[in-house]
Amino acid sequence: MYPNPKTMLYHESPFQLVIAVLMSAQTTDVGVNKVTPALFAAYPDANAMAEADVADLEDKIKTIGLYRNKAKNMKKTAIMIRDEFGGQVPNTREELEKLPGVGRKTANVVLSEAFGVPTIAVDTHVERVTKRMGIVPPNASVRETEEILMARIPENRWRDAHHQFIYFGREYCTARNPKCRKDPRIDFCECRVLPQYG
Numbered sequence: 001m002y003p004n005p006k007t008m009l010y011h012e013s014p015f016q017l018v019i020a021v022l023m024s025a026q027t028t029d030v031g032v033n034k035v036t037p038a039l040f041a042a043y044p045d046a047n048a049m050a051e052a053d054v055a056d057l058e059d060k061i062k063t064i065g066l067y068r069n070k071a072k073n074m075k076k077t078a079i080m081i082r083d084e085f086g087g088q089v090p091n092t093r094e095e096l097e098k099l100p101g102v103g104r105k106t107a108n109v110v111l112s113e114a115f116g117v118p119t120i121a122v123d124t125h126v127e128r129v130t131k132r133m134g135i136v137p138p139n140a141s142v143r144e145t146e147e148i149l150m151a152r153i154p155e156n157r158w159r160d161a162h163h164q165f166i167y168f169g170r171e172y173c174t175a176r177n178p179k180c181r182k183d184p185r186i187d188f189c190e191c192r193v194l195p196q197y198g
């Protein structure tokens with residue numbers, strides 16, 4: 001169904017990807033993509049964003065959730081990339097997770113998308129879909145979900161699988177009122193958690 005999945009977040013560099021993923025917490029990718037072109041036109045790299053006025057960052061991203069906190073973290077992240085990593089986004093998990101606002105999920109996305117390191121980032125869609133499908137037990141933590149998926153999916157498919165679960169979760173296995181009943185192609189789920197939807 002999704003043979004060549006790609007991240008939907010607009011970006012033109014690893015730095016812009018870090019900022020876009022950081023902004024995407026509890027916000028749709030569509031919402032992030034509405035603000036990033038103007039944001040990145042004004043602040044295209046870490047050096048530029050490190051010098052930004054936080055009030056201007058807030059103004060440029062004010063349509064997305066938690067924008068005040070995100071604006072602060074964006075500036076702090078830009079300063080750290082400029083001062084501690086020579087202006088380049090680091091390419092190890094340990095260093096990425098030092099950046100303000102960057103947790104394991106964001107680090108996984110950046111490692112995978114920007115540096116080609118195989119990872120499976122577990123977001124709300126990946127967790128919901130894989131639990132409903134019965135690939136992951138319902139009580140697994142986010143970290144356990146990641147480990148189970150890495151054990152069950154060949155490494156060369158981790159990146160694509162991450163995107164494919166997200167695409168499928170957005171299109172069919174939605175949080176409310178899944179659309180699977182309306183499409184005869186969706187006959188592969190066991191849906192052990194929500195059998196009423198199967």
Ligand code: SF4
Pocket residue numbers: 129132133172173174178179180181186189190191194197198
């Ligand atoms: S049967 Fe429907 S609700 Fe269950 S996992 Fe598949 S798409 Fe999701």
